[in-house]
Amino acid sequence: MSALAAVALSLLKPSDHVLLGQPLYGRSHLLFAQEMTRWGVTAQSISACDLDAWSAALALKPRLAIVETITNPRMSVPDLRAISQRCKGSGTLLLVDNTFATPVLCQPLVWGADLVMESLSKFVCGHSDAMLGMLCGKAHAWDRIESTVSTYGLASSPLDCWLTRRGLTTLPLRMERASKNAMLLAQALMDHPRVALVDYPGLPAHPHHRIAETQFGGSFGNMLTVHLKLESAVNHSTRLADRWIQRLDPDIPFCPSLGETQTTLSHPVSTSHRSLSAIQQKELGISNETVRISCGIEEGEWLCRRLIEALDAFD
Numbered sequence: 001m002s003a004l005a006a007v008a009l010s011l012l013k014p015s016d017h018v019l020l021g022q023p024l025y026g027r028s029h030l031l032f033a034q035e036m037t038r039w040g041v042t043a044q045s046i047s048a049c050d051l052d053a054w055s056a057a058l059a060l061k062p063r064l065a066i067v068e069t070i071t072n073p074r075m076s077v078p079d080l081r082a083i084s085q086r087c088k089g090s091g092t093l094l095l096v097d098n099t100f101a102t103p104v105l106c107q108p109l110v111w112g113a114d115l116v117m118e119s120l121s122k123f124v125c126g127h128s129d130a131m132l133g134m135l136c137g138k139a140h141a142w143d144r145i146e147s148t149v150s151t152y153g154l155a156s157s158p159l160d161c162w163l164t165r166r167g168l169t170t171l172p173l174r175m176e177r178a179s180k181n182a183m184l185l186a187q188a189l190m191d192h193p194r195v196a197l198v199d200y201p202g203l204p205a206h207p208h209h210r211i212a213e214t215q216f217g218g219s220f221g222n223m224l225t226v227h228l229k230l231e232s233a234v235n236h237s238t239r240l241a242d243r244w245i246q247r248l249d250p251d252i253p254f255c256p257s258l259g260e261t262q263t264t265l266s267h268p269v270s271t272s273h274r275s276l277s278a279i280q281q282k283e284l285g286i287s288n289e290t291v292r293i294s295c296g297i298e299e300g301e302w303l304c305r306r307l308i309e310a311l312d313a314f315d
């Protein structure tokens with residue numbers, strides 16, 4: 001979040017307008033839609049994958065637009081090239097949060113972004129023991145960034161840098177394995193009678209599969225979301241998703257963060273997306289029975305078997 005704060009503090013001034021390609025990480029949304037409005041900046045949300053909405057909103061010539069390479073928790077994949085072309089037309093700087101994709105899958109500067117930020121605390125560090133962010137960008141967007149980082153005290157801790165540098169040495173290997181696991185799991189879960197839908201850009205049925213194929217070069221990342229069927233059976237006081245998560249503990253732990261070497265699960269409506277209203281959750285397509293999975297680097301067959309057996313076990 002320091003990386004994003006550095007962008008806000010370097011590039012924006014009162015009366016500037018910011019475009020937020022939704023869904024965005026909750027804190028990113030708050031930074032621009034609440035904090036920066038106190039500084040006289042205005043913010044507008046649009047759907048990240050709606051190119052007509054981008055064209056219409058860019059007519060207001062926003063200073064900055066923000067979008068994520070793979071959004072949470074539905075794993076939408078906005079078309080970065082189309083968005084960056086539109087941003088160039090209106091003189092808008094495009095910042096891409098590349099946390100879910102990592103530079104192994106996608107390098108947004110190649111697709112026309114001006115700035116890229118990543119939470120290295122997640123997959124890049126990979127061991128959940130550092131808190132660090134990265135920002136990189138093209139020269140025309142970079143002028144004030146370094147000075148802002150020093151002036152506002154946003155500099156990184158040496159220990160976190162050291163830990164993350166260790167993570168970098170295995171990043172491509174971990175990403176390869178975790179992406180393979182995610183694909184295996186997506187395919188296995190998709191066919192399960194208790195599963196209504198799996199969101200994974202690697203599945204041909206995913207609405208942005210073709211864009212993901214082009215932008216990510218044939219790999220689709222380690223993140224997927226599973227929507228279990230809303231239980232028709234009566235007399236269950238606990239949700240199926242809760243029971244599934246409990247049954248997987250401690251092999252596959254519940255954890256609101258992501259990008260560990262170990263596979264972890266999260267429950268968006270009670271964690272990352274709990275501040276959304278019921279209507280907003282419904283619009284986003286998430287429910288009590290939605291479980292997000294961050295695949296790790298375990299043996300793939302074991303992982304599938306463990307998750308499927310735990311689902312099979314309900315009567």
Ligand SMILES: *Cc1c(COP(=O)(O)O)cnc(C)c1O
Pocket residue numbers: 001002025028068097099100119120121122131132133
């Ligand atoms: C976690 C996360 C962040 C914030 O990163 P921190 O390292 O916690 O500051 C920003 N964007 C996305 C997509 C994230 O998942």
